[in-house]
Amino acid sequence: MSGAERLDAHRADEGAIIARCLAGERTAYAVLVERYKGLIHGLVYRMLGDAAEAEDIAQDAFVRAYLKLGEFRGEARFSTWLCHIALNRCKDVLRRRRRVPWLPLTDEERGPFSEAADDVESPVASLERRERDALLQRALAQLPVKYREAVVLRHLEGMEFTEMSALLGIPAGAVKVRTFRGREMLKRLLERAGFRDDTI
Amino acid sequence: MTRFEALLESHLAGALTPDEQREFAGLLTVDENRRVFDAHRRTARLLAGVSLPPLYPTFTEEVLARLPEQRAPWWERLWDAFWAPRALRWNLASAVALSLVIAASPLVWKAWPGRPPEVLEHSSVVTVVRFNFEAAGARQVALCGDFNGWQPDQIFLSDTTGRGHFSVTLPLKPGRYAYMFVVDGASWVTDPRAEAYRDDGFGNQNALVTIDDRDLDHGET
Numbered sequence: 001m002s003g004a005e006r007l008d009a010h011r012a013d014e015g016a017i018i019a020r021c022l023a024g025e026r027t028a029y030a031v032l033v034e035r036y037k038g039l040i041h042g043l044v045y046r047m048l049g050d051a052a053e054a055e056d057i058a059q060d061a062f063v064r065a066y067l068k069l070g071e072f073r074g075e076a077r078f079s080t081w082l083c084h085i086a087l088n089r090c091k092d093v094l095r096r097r098r099r100v101p102w103l104p105l106t107d108e109e110r111g112p113f114s115e116a117a118d119d120v121e122s123p124v125a126s127l128e129r130r131e132r133d134a135l136l137q138r139a140l141a142q143l144p145v146k147y148r149e150a151v152v153l154r155h156l157e158g159m160e161f162t163e164m165s166a167l168l169g170i171p172a173g174a175v176k177v178r179t180f181r182g183r184e185m186l187k188r189l190l191e192r193a194g195f196r197d198d199t200i
Numbered sequence: 201m202t203r204f205e206a207l208l209e210s211h212l213a214g215a216l217t218p219d220e221q222r223e224f225a226g227l228l229t230v231d232e233n234r235r236v237f238d239a240h241r242r243t244a245r246l247l248a249g250v251s252l253p254p255l256y257p258t259f260t261e262e263v264l265a266r267l268p269e270q271r272a273p274w275w276e277r278l279w280d281a282f283w284a285p286r287a288l289r290w291n292l293a294s295a296v297a298l299s300l301v302i303a304a305s306p307l308v309w310k311a312w313p314g315r316p317p318e319v320l321e322h323s324s325v326v327t328v329v330r331f332n333f334e335a336a337g338a339r340q341v342a343l344c345g346d347f348n349g350w351q352p353d354q355i356f357l358s359d360t361t362g363r364g365h366f367s368v369t370l371p372l373k374p375g376r377y378a379y380m381f382v383v384d385g386a387s388w389v390t391d392p393r394a395e396a397y398r399d400d401g402f403g404n405q406n407a408l409v410t411i412d413d414r415d416l417d418h419g420e421t
Contacts, residue, residue: 026264026267027264029263029264029267030260030263030264031328031369033259033260033263033264034260034330034369035369037255037259037260037263038252038255038360041252041255041259042252045252045253051253054253055255055256055259058259059259059262059263059266060266062263063263063266063267066267067268129251132246132250133250133251136246136247136250137250151247154213155244155247155248156247156248156250160213160215161213161215173201173206176201176206176209176210177201179209180201180205180208180209180240183240183243183244183247184240186243186247187239187240187243190243190246
Protein backbone atom coordinates (compact mmCIF):
# COMPACT_ATOMS: atom_id res chain seq x y z
CA MET A 1 0.00 0.00 0.00
CA SER A 2 1.49 3.32 -0.97
CA GLY A 3 1.33 6.40 1.23
CA ALA A 4 -1.32 7.85 -1.01
CA GLU A 5 -4.63 6.07 -0.84
CA ARG A 6 -7.23 6.79 -3.43
CA LEU A 7 -10.87 7.08 -2.54
CA ASP A 8 -13.09 6.15 -5.40
CA ALA A 9 -14.51 9.48 -6.42
CA HIS A 10 -14.98 10.67 -9.97
CA ARG A 11 -15.75 14.22 -8.98
CA ALA A 12 -15.08 16.28 -5.91
CA ASP A 13 -18.28 18.16 -6.39
CA GLU A 14 -21.00 17.06 -3.96
CA GLY A 15 -23.79 17.29 -6.50
CA ALA A 16 -21.94 14.96 -8.81
CA ILE A 17 -21.09 12.60 -5.96
CA ILE A 18 -24.75 12.47 -4.95
CA ALA A 19 -25.72 11.77 -8.55
CA ARG A 20 -23.30 8.84 -8.60
CA CYS A 21 -24.73 7.50 -5.34
CA LEU A 22 -28.22 7.75 -6.79
CA ALA A 23 -27.02 5.80 -9.78
CA GLY A 24 -26.19 2.96 -7.41
CA GLU A 25 -22.47 3.61 -6.88
CA ARG A 26 -22.23 3.06 -3.16
CA THR A 27 -18.50 3.63 -2.83
CA ALA A 28 -18.91 7.25 -3.97
CA TYR A 29 -20.68 7.87 -0.68
CA ALA A 30 -17.37 7.33 1.15
CA VAL A 31 -16.27 10.80 0.10
CA LEU A 32 -19.27 12.41 1.81
CA VAL A 33 -18.89 10.25 4.91
CA GLU A 34 -15.21 11.17 5.20
CA ARG A 35 -16.03 14.83 4.79
CA TYR A 36 -18.78 15.04 7.40
CA LYS A 37 -18.16 12.22 9.86
CA GLY A 38 -16.51 14.56 12.39
CA LEU A 39 -19.38 17.03 12.21
CA ILE A 40 -22.09 14.41 12.59
CA HIS A 41 -20.32 12.37 15.24
CA GLY A 42 -19.68 15.52 17.30
CA LEU A 43 -23.28 16.59 17.03
CA VAL A 44 -24.65 13.18 17.98
CA TYR A 45 -22.21 12.70 20.84
CA ARG A 46 -23.11 16.07 22.34
CA MET A 47 -26.80 15.29 22.03
CA LEU A 48 -26.65 11.77 23.46
CA GLY A 49 -23.66 11.87 25.78
CA ASP A 50 -22.53 8.33 25.13
CA ALA A 51 -19.49 7.67 22.96
CA ALA A 52 -20.33 4.16 21.79
CA GLU A 53 -23.96 4.97 21.07
CA ALA A 54 -22.98 8.19 19.33
CA GLU A 55 -20.81 6.33 16.86
CA ASP A 56 -23.60 3.89 16.09
CA ILE A 57 -26.25 6.60 15.71
CA ALA A 58 -23.93 8.74 13.59
CA GLN A 59 -23.40 5.80 11.26
CA ASP A 60 -27.13 5.19 11.21
CA ALA A 61 -27.71 8.84 10.27
CA PHE A 62 -25.35 8.44 7.31
CA VAL A 63 -27.17 5.29 6.22
CA ARG A 64 -30.55 7.04 6.46
CA ALA A 65 -29.21 10.01 4.53
CA TYR A 66 -28.00 7.63 1.81
CA LEU A 67 -31.45 6.07 1.57
CA LYS A 68 -33.03 9.53 1.34
CA LEU A 69 -30.53 11.02 -1.11
CA GLY A 70 -33.23 11.15 -3.76
CA GLU A 71 -35.13 13.62 -1.58
CA PHE A 72 -32.19 16.02 -1.27
CA ARG A 73 -33.04 19.00 -3.46
CA GLY A 74 -29.96 21.09 -2.83
CA GLU A 75 -31.95 23.97 -1.36
CA ALA A 76 -29.89 23.78 1.84
CA ARG A 77 -26.28 22.75 2.15
CA PHE A 78 -25.76 19.02 2.19
CA SER A 79 -24.15 19.27 5.64
CA THR A 80 -27.23 21.08 6.98
CA TRP A 81 -29.52 18.43 5.55
CA LEU A 82 -27.33 15.74 7.06
CA CYS A 83 -27.39 17.42 10.49
CA HIS A 84 -31.18 17.55 10.27
CA ILE A 85 -31.33 13.79 9.79
CA ALA A 86 -28.82 13.19 12.59
CA LEU A 87 -30.74 15.44 14.98
CA ASN A 88 -33.97 13.58 14.24
CA ARG A 89 -32.23 10.30 15.00
CA CYS A 90 -30.98 11.76 18.30
CA LYS A 91 -34.50 12.84 19.20
CA ASP A 92 -35.79 9.33 18.43
CA VAL A 93 -33.21 7.89 20.80
CA LEU A 94 -33.88 10.47 23.50
CA ARG A 95 -37.63 9.87 23.31
CA ARG A 96 -37.02 6.19 24.01
CA ARG A 97 -34.96 6.95 27.05
CA ARG A 98 -36.85 7.26 30.30
CA ARG A 99 -34.06 8.35 32.54
CA VAL A 100 -31.35 10.95 32.46
CA PRO A 101 -29.53 10.15 29.22
CA TRP A 102 -26.05 10.23 30.62
CA LEU A 103 -23.68 7.71 32.09
CA PRO A 104 -20.13 8.39 33.15
CA LEU A 105 -17.74 7.50 30.37
CA THR A 106 -15.36 4.72 31.16
CA ASP A 107 -12.07 4.38 29.35
CA GLU A 108 -13.49 1.35 27.60
CA GLU A 109 -16.41 3.37 26.31
CA ARG A 110 -14.12 6.11 25.14
CA GLY A 111 -12.48 3.63 22.82
CA PRO A 112 -8.94 2.44 22.26
CA PHE A 113 -7.62 5.92 21.62
CA SER A 114 -9.02 7.53 24.76
CA GLU A 115 -5.59 8.01 26.24
CA ALA A 116 -4.49 9.87 23.13
CA ALA A 117 -4.21 13.22 24.85
CA ASP A 118 -1.92 11.69 27.45
CA ASP A 119 0.85 11.82 24.87
CA VAL A 120 1.03 15.57 25.25
CA GLU A 121 -0.69 16.21 28.58
CA SER A 122 0.47 15.55 32.08
CA PRO A 123 -1.60 12.95 33.95
CA VAL A 124 -3.03 15.64 36.21
CA ALA A 125 -4.00 17.88 33.31
CA SER A 126 -5.49 14.93 31.48
CA LEU A 127 -7.55 13.95 34.51
CA GLU A 128 -8.78 17.51 34.99
CA ARG A 129 -9.73 17.78 31.34
CA ARG A 130 -11.67 14.54 31.46
CA GLU A 131 -13.47 15.57 34.62
CA ARG A 132 -14.36 18.94 33.15
CA ASP A 133 -15.56 17.39 29.89
CA ALA A 134 -17.61 14.79 31.73
CA LEU A 135 -19.18 17.45 33.93
CA LEU A 136 -20.05 19.57 30.92
CA GLN A 137 -21.45 16.60 29.06
CA ARG A 138 -23.57 15.69 32.06
CA ALA A 139 -24.90 19.23 32.32
CA LEU A 140 -25.62 19.27 28.59
CA ALA A 141 -27.56 16.03 28.91
CA GLN A 142 -29.82 17.61 31.51
CA LEU A 143 -30.85 20.45 29.22
CA PRO A 144 -34.22 20.11 27.50
CA VAL A 145 -33.63 18.89 23.95
CA LYS A 146 -34.59 22.13 22.21
CA TYR A 147 -32.08 24.10 24.27
CA ARG A 148 -29.45 21.41 24.11
CA GLU A 149 -29.51 21.27 20.32
CA ALA A 150 -29.26 25.05 20.13
CA VAL A 151 -26.22 25.18 22.44
CA VAL A 152 -24.55 22.24 20.70
CA LEU A 153 -25.05 23.62 17.21
CA ARG A 154 -23.98 27.11 18.15
CA HIS A 155 -21.05 26.51 20.47
CA LEU A 156 -19.81 23.02 19.71
CA GLU A 157 -20.48 22.83 15.98
CA GLY A 158 -19.88 26.53 15.41
CA MET A 159 -22.96 27.10 13.26
CA GLU A 160 -24.31 30.54 12.47
CA PHE A 161 -27.85 31.55 13.39
CA THR A 162 -29.07 31.52 9.78
CA GLU A 163 -27.87 27.96 9.25
CA MET A 164 -29.34 26.88 12.58
CA SER A 165 -32.62 28.52 11.57
CA ALA A 166 -32.73 26.47 8.36
CA LEU A 167 -31.78 23.30 10.19
CA LEU A 168 -34.21 23.63 13.09
CA GLY A 169 -37.02 25.13 11.03
CA ILE A 170 -37.53 28.11 13.35
CA PRO A 171 -36.82 31.85 12.86
CA ALA A 172 -33.33 33.12 13.61
CA GLY A 173 -34.72 35.19 16.49
CA ALA A 174 -36.06 32.06 18.13
CA VAL A 175 -32.69 30.38 17.62
CA LYS A 176 -31.02 33.22 19.52
CA VAL A 177 -33.49 32.92 22.38
CA ARG A 178 -32.97 29.17 22.68
CA THR A 179 -29.20 29.53 22.58
CA PHE A 180 -29.23 32.21 25.28
CA ARG A 181 -31.63 30.32 27.52
CA GLY A 182 -29.75 27.07 27.01
CA ARG A 183 -26.46 28.64 27.98
CA GLU A 184 -28.11 30.27 30.99
CA MET A 185 -29.45 26.89 32.14
CA LEU A 186 -26.12 25.24 31.49
CA LYS A 187 -24.35 27.81 33.63
CA ARG A 188 -26.74 27.15 36.52
CA LEU A 189 -26.40 23.38 36.16
CA LEU A 190 -22.63 23.66 36.28
CA GLU A 191 -22.80 25.86 39.35
CA ARG A 192 -25.18 23.43 41.03
CA ALA A 193 -22.84 20.54 40.19
CA GLY A 194 -20.11 22.35 42.08
CA PHE A 195 -17.99 23.20 39.10
CA ARG A 196 -14.74 24.16 40.73
CA ASP A 197 -13.32 26.11 37.87
CA ASP A 198 -13.49 29.87 38.30
CA THR A 199 -14.73 30.17 34.76
CA ILE A 200 -18.41 30.01 35.72
CA MET B 201 -35.61 38.16 25.42
CA THR B 202 -34.49 41.62 26.39
CA ARG B 203 -32.66 43.94 24.07
CA PHE B 204 -29.49 43.44 26.10
CA GLU B 205 -29.78 39.65 25.83
CA ALA B 206 -30.30 39.82 22.07
CA LEU B 207 -27.26 42.04 21.69
CA LEU B 208 -25.22 39.76 23.94
CA GLU B 209 -26.12 36.77 21.78
CA SER B 210 -25.13 38.58 18.60
CA HIS B 211 -21.92 39.76 20.25
CA LEU B 212 -20.91 36.19 21.13
CA ALA B 213 -21.61 35.23 17.52
CA GLY B 214 -19.51 38.14 16.27
CA ALA B 215 -22.52 39.52 14.43
CA LEU B 216 -22.98 43.01 15.91
CA THR B 217 -23.16 46.00 13.59
CA PRO B 218 -21.12 49.09 14.57
CA ASP B 219 -24.27 50.80 15.86
CA GLU B 220 -25.18 47.72 17.89
CA GLN B 221 -21.67 47.56 19.27
CA ARG B 222 -22.00 51.11 20.58
CA GLU B 223 -25.40 50.32 22.07
CA PHE B 224 -24.05 47.13 23.65
CA ALA B 225 -21.07 48.96 25.14
CA GLY B 226 -23.45 51.46 26.69
CA LEU B 227 -25.56 48.71 28.25
CA LEU B 228 -22.45 47.05 29.68
CA THR B 229 -21.87 50.03 31.97
CA VAL B 230 -24.71 48.63 34.10
CA ASP B 231 -23.16 46.31 36.71
CA GLU B 232 -25.81 43.58 36.40
CA ASN B 233 -25.45 43.50 32.60
CA ARG B 234 -21.66 43.26 32.94
CA ARG B 235 -22.03 40.32 35.34
CA VAL B 236 -24.41 38.47 33.02
CA PHE B 237 -22.16 39.16 30.04
CA ASP B 238 -19.03 37.87 31.82
CA ALA B 239 -20.81 34.69 32.92
CA HIS B 240 -22.12 33.93 29.42
CA ARG B 241 -18.79 34.66 27.81
CA ARG B 242 -17.03 32.29 30.20
CA THR B 243 -19.60 29.56 29.59
CA ALA B 244 -19.18 29.96 25.84
CA ARG B 245 -15.40 29.70 26.17
CA LEU B 246 -15.74 26.64 28.36
CA LEU B 247 -17.91 24.97 25.71
CA ALA B 248 -15.45 25.82 22.99
CA GLY B 249 -12.72 23.96 24.85
CA VAL B 250 -14.57 20.67 25.18
CA SER B 251 -12.85 17.73 23.52
CA LEU B 252 -14.54 14.94 21.60
CA PRO B 253 -13.85 11.23 21.90
CA PRO B 254 -11.99 10.15 18.76
CA LEU B 255 -13.76 8.26 16.02
CA TYR B 256 -12.71 4.75 15.17
CA PRO B 257 -10.61 4.76 12.00
CA THR B 258 -12.97 2.28 10.37
CA PHE B 259 -16.01 4.56 10.70
CA THR B 260 -16.41 5.14 6.95
CA GLU B 261 -15.90 1.50 6.05
CA GLU B 262 -18.53 0.51 8.60
CA VAL B 263 -21.03 2.98 7.13
CA LEU B 264 -20.46 1.57 3.65
CA ALA B 265 -20.91 -1.94 4.98
CA ARG B 266 -24.28 -0.92 6.43
CA LEU B 267 -25.61 0.46 3.17
CA PRO B 268 -28.24 -1.82 1.69
CA GLU B 269 -27.48 -3.67 -1.49
CA GLN B 270 -29.30 -2.19 -4.43
CA ARG B 271 -30.76 -4.36 -7.17
CA ALA B 272 -29.74 -2.94 -10.51
CA PRO B 273 -32.52 -2.03 -12.96
CA TRP B 274 -33.26 -4.51 -15.75
CA TRP B 275 -31.42 -2.57 -18.43
CA GLU B 276 -28.23 -2.61 -16.37
CA ARG B 277 -28.54 -6.33 -15.76
CA LEU B 278 -29.08 -6.84 -19.49
CA TRP B 279 -26.05 -4.68 -20.20
CA ASP B 280 -23.95 -6.65 -17.70
CA ALA B 281 -25.09 -9.90 -19.18
CA PHE B 282 -24.11 -8.64 -22.60
CA TRP B 283 -20.69 -7.43 -21.53
CA ALA B 284 -19.81 -9.90 -18.80
CA PRO B 285 -16.40 -11.50 -19.52
CA ARG B 286 -16.43 -15.08 -20.70
CA ALA B 287 -13.70 -17.62 -21.30
CA LEU B 288 -13.00 -18.14 -25.00
CA ARG B 289 -11.34 -21.10 -26.61
CA TRP B 290 -8.94 -20.07 -29.33
CA ASN B 291 -6.33 -21.46 -31.69
CA LEU B 292 -3.63 -19.99 -33.86
CA ALA B 293 -5.84 -19.73 -36.93
CA SER B 294 -8.54 -17.74 -35.14
CA ALA B 295 -5.90 -15.48 -33.59
CA VAL B 296 -4.40 -14.72 -37.03
CA ALA B 297 -7.84 -14.05 -38.45
CA LEU B 298 -8.67 -11.69 -35.61
CA SER B 299 -5.36 -9.89 -36.08
CA LEU B 300 -6.08 -9.36 -39.75
CA VAL B 301 -9.52 -7.93 -38.97
CA ILE B 302 -8.05 -5.53 -36.42
CA ALA B 303 -5.29 -4.46 -38.79
CA ALA B 304 -7.72 -3.85 -41.65
CA SER B 305 -10.32 -2.01 -39.59
CA PRO B 306 -8.67 1.46 -39.66
CA LEU B 307 -8.34 1.27 -43.45
CA VAL B 308 -11.99 0.35 -43.85
CA TRP B 309 -12.99 3.01 -41.34
CA LYS B 310 -11.11 5.74 -43.21
CA ALA B 311 -12.55 4.72 -46.55
CA TRP B 312 -16.12 4.55 -45.23
CA PRO B 313 -18.24 7.43 -46.59
CA GLY B 314 -20.10 9.71 -44.19
CA ARG B 315 -17.90 8.90 -41.22
CA PRO B 316 -18.67 11.30 -38.36
CA PRO B 317 -15.90 13.65 -37.16
CA GLU B 318 -13.80 12.35 -34.35
CA VAL B 319 -14.60 13.94 -31.03
CA LEU B 320 -12.05 14.14 -28.27
CA GLU B 321 -13.70 14.24 -24.89
CA HIS B 322 -11.71 16.03 -22.24
CA SER B 323 -12.33 14.68 -18.84
CA SER B 324 -12.75 17.10 -15.94
CA VAL B 325 -12.90 14.36 -13.35
CA VAL B 326 -10.67 14.18 -10.33
CA THR B 327 -9.60 11.45 -7.99
CA VAL B 328 -9.76 12.02 -4.27
CA VAL B 329 -6.50 10.89 -2.74
CA ARG B 330 -5.88 10.28 0.91
CA PHE B 331 -2.37 10.99 2.16
CA ASN B 332 -1.39 9.16 5.34
CA PHE B 333 1.59 9.87 7.54
CA GLU B 334 2.70 8.41 10.85
CA ALA B 335 4.18 11.05 13.15
CA ALA B 336 3.76 10.16 16.81
CA GLY B 337 4.37 13.19 18.97
CA ALA B 338 4.02 15.69 16.15
CA ARG B 339 1.78 18.67 16.81
CA GLN B 340 1.15 19.52 13.20
CA VAL B 341 1.76 17.91 9.83
CA ALA B 342 1.33 19.79 6.55
CA LEU B 343 1.33 18.53 2.99
CA CYS B 344 2.82 20.45 0.11
CA GLY B 345 3.75 19.62 -3.43
CA ASP B 346 3.28 20.38 -7.09
CA PHE B 347 -0.48 20.62 -6.54
CA ASN B 348 -0.25 23.72 -4.28
CA GLY B 349 2.95 25.38 -5.39
CA TRP B 350 4.86 23.82 -2.49
CA GLN B 351 3.20 26.08 0.06
CA PRO B 352 3.80 24.44 3.49
CA ASP B 353 1.02 26.30 5.28
CA GLN B 354 -2.05 25.50 3.20
CA ILE B 355 -2.91 21.81 3.56
CA PHE B 356 -2.82 20.33 7.03
CA LEU B 357 -3.32 16.69 7.95
CA SER B 358 -5.57 15.83 10.86
CA ASP B 359 -4.82 13.32 13.55
CA THR B 360 -8.28 11.85 14.16
CA THR B 361 -7.02 9.15 16.48
CA GLY B 362 -4.76 11.37 18.57
CA ARG B 363 -1.97 8.82 18.21
CA GLY B 364 -0.01 10.31 15.40
CA HIS B 365 -1.95 8.80 12.47
CA PHE B 366 -2.20 11.92 10.34
CA SER B 367 -4.23 11.99 7.14
CA VAL B 368 -5.83 14.34 4.65
CA THR B 369 -7.82 13.88 1.46
CA LEU B 370 -7.17 15.90 -1.66
CA PRO B 371 -8.93 15.98 -5.05
CA LEU B 372 -6.34 15.63 -7.81
CA LYS B 373 -6.63 15.63 -11.57
CA PRO B 374 -4.76 12.99 -13.53
CA GLY B 375 -1.04 13.67 -13.49
CA ARG B 376 2.19 12.99 -11.64
CA TYR B 377 2.83 15.00 -8.49
CA ALA B 378 5.86 15.37 -6.24
CA TYR B 379 5.12 16.05 -2.57
CA MET B 380 6.62 16.23 0.92
CA PHE B 381 5.30 16.35 4.46
CA VAL B 382 6.26 19.22 6.78
CA VAL B 383 6.28 18.25 10.46
CA ASP B 384 5.69 20.99 13.05
CA GLY B 385 6.39 23.61 10.42
CA ALA B 386 10.10 22.83 10.29
CA SER B 387 11.06 19.30 9.25
CA TRP B 388 10.55 18.35 5.63
CA VAL B 389 10.01 14.61 5.51
CA THR B 390 9.72 12.30 2.52
CA ASP B 391 6.75 9.94 2.60
CA PRO B 392 8.33 6.60 3.50
CA ARG B 393 5.46 4.76 1.85
CA ALA B 394 5.33 6.63 -1.43
CA GLU B 395 4.89 4.66 -4.62
CA ALA B 396 7.95 6.33 -6.21
CA TYR B 397 10.62 8.95 -5.54
CA ARG B 398 12.75 11.45 -7.40
CA ASP B 399 15.66 13.72 -6.47
CA ASP B 400 14.64 17.18 -5.36
CA GLY B 401 17.93 18.75 -6.47
CA PHE B 402 18.94 19.53 -2.88
CA GLY B 403 20.23 16.12 -1.92
CA ASN B 404 16.87 14.75 -0.79
CA GLN B 405 14.08 12.76 -2.36
CA ASN B 406 10.58 13.93 -3.15
CA ALA B 407 7.76 11.42 -2.94
CA LEU B 408 5.70 10.90 -6.07
CA VAL B 409 2.07 10.01 -6.61
CA THR B 410 0.64 9.33 -10.03
CA ILE B 411 -3.04 9.76 -10.86
CA ASP B 412 -4.07 8.35 -14.17
CA ASP B 413 -7.44 7.76 -15.76
CA ARG B 414 -7.45 4.15 -14.67
CA ASP B 415 -7.65 5.32 -11.06
CA LEU B 416 -11.07 6.70 -11.80
CA ASP B 417 -12.33 3.21 -12.37
CA HIS B 418 -10.31 1.28 -9.88
CA GLY B 419 -10.00 3.74 -7.03
CA GLU B 420 -6.78 2.33 -5.66
CA THR B 421 -3.40 1.35 -6.95
